[in-house]
Amino acid sequence: MDEVDELVQAARSGLAELADPVRAAHMRRYLKSAMDFRGVYKPERVKLARRVFGEHPLPDRDSFVAAVLALWREAAFREERYLAIDLTGHRAYARWQDHSLMPLYEEMIVTGAWWDYVDDVAIHRVGSLLRADRERMTPVLRRWAHDEDRWRRRTAVICQVTAKADTDRDLLTAAIEANQDDQDFFLRKGIGWALRDYARTEPDWVRAFVEAHPALSPLSVREALKHLGGGQP
Incomplete structure (x- = not known):
């Protein structure tokens, strides 16, 4: 068994040991998930990830990507995919975080296709890559803002959440304007969240911005102005 298999097996075994069927049923209903849950809450999962990733170091970039994809593609329980996302952010592998990982993150966004996966990847992985390499990343996200897939579009809208003063206003504006007329709840909510x-x-x-964009949905406006006053009732 190689390093990738050892890490994946340890992650699955750890989740099985922490499983709670009652919580699993509740979590599945809440997320409207077709995939089963183990019933492991985030604090427990974070501790498990810290232990497993520490005990099973990966020697190179290829094994890192392989482990992420194994946890993601072969997942039988939703928490396995959460651990795949956790692995992409593990500090030991920060040196491999560059634009070349975008195909990996794109697969996770498109095949994950739900907010609990997409938002984490969009903000903490894609957003970080954007701030580190604007020249390569900005054109990608401008294209994604017009993509047929709503989760690529949501990523383009929300990827700068937490960026604060490092926010690229032109990119934010372009992503919102490309989607402000869309009726999709997740895009409308995402626009409001980003603003x-x-x-x-x-x-x-x-x-x-809100005043200059009357086409924004009431939901987007309410969310955008939530802490400023002036949101629509």
Whole structure:
């Protein structure tokens, strides 16, 4: 058994030991998930990830990607995919975080196709790559803002959440304007979230943006102005 198999097996065994069928049923209903849950809450999963990733180091980039994909593609329980996302953010492998991982993250976004997967990858992986390499990443996200897949589009909208003063306003504007007329709940909610988050840094800019974009949905406006006052009832 090689390093990848050892890590994957340890992750699965650890989840099985922590399994709680009652919680699993509740989590599955809440997420409207077709995939089963083990019933492991995040704090327990974080401790498990810290132990398993520490005990089973991966020697190179290829094995890192292989382990992520094994946890992701072969998942029988949703928490296995959460651990795949956790692995992509493990500090021991930060040196491999560059634009060449975008095919990996794109697969996770498109095949995950639900907010609990997509939002984490969009903000903590794609967003970090954007800030580290704007020249390569910005054109990709501008294309994604117009993509047929709503989860690529949501990623383009929300990837700068938490960026604060490092937010690229032109990219944020382009992503929102490309989707402001869309009826999709997750896009409308994502637009509001992205604006609300940036309002913590530039409240006047967000107020002016909302005023200048009357096509924004009431949901997006409410979310954008939630902590500023002036949101639509």
